[in-house]
Amino acid sequence: MKNTLIASLLIFLLGNLCHLGLPWWGLAIIAALVGFGVRSHAWAMFFAAFLAGFSLWYAAAWMADHDNGGLLSAKVGQLFMGLGGSELMLVSGFLGALLAGLSALSGKFARNMFETKQSPRQRNYLQQRRRR
Numbered sequence: 001m002k003n004t005l006i007a008s009l010l011i012f013l014l015g016n017l018c019h020l021g022l023p024w025w026g027l028a029i030i031a032a033l034v035g036f037g038v039r040s041h042a043w044a045m046f047f048a049a050f051l052a053g054f055s056l057w058y059a060a061a062w063m064a065d066h067d068n069g070g071l072l073s074a075k076v077g078q079l080f081m082g083l084g085g086s087e088l089m090l091v092s093g094f095l096g097a098l099l100a101g102l103s104a105l106s107g108k109f110a111r112n113m114f115e116t117k118q119s120p121r122q123r124n125y126l127q128q129r130r131r132r
Contacts, residue, residue, distance in 0.1 A: 035107025057096025
């Protein structure tokens with residue numbers, strides 16, 4: 001639980017720094033690095049990054065919508081079959097959540113790939129067959 005909270009906060013804070021000069025896909029790199037660096041279960045890492053990505057992209061969409069008085073979201077909503085501004089912000093948050101969650105999961109699986117060690121008792125099928 002503690003590592004999950006740390007991962008979520010790291011992704012959120014570093015993602016905020018990402019908005020200062022990196023492109024939108026910088027969140028994917030940040031989430032993958034946090035997923036690689038923080039020890040946690042795969043589902044916990046996914047949901048921590050999902051929560052951080054959603055809150056980060058939803059907050060960015062809300063601030064942009066608030067700055068222009070909702071004019072841009074109303075016009076973009078008309079392009080997408082009449083979606084409202086709040087629905088567009090939810091879609092944006094969900095896309096950011098998926099981006100962060102899947103990236104953190106990729107980082108977690110990359111870590112598992114490097115740290116998995118086979119114990120002497122575990123043998124694959126061919127090694128077991130040769131012993132017989």
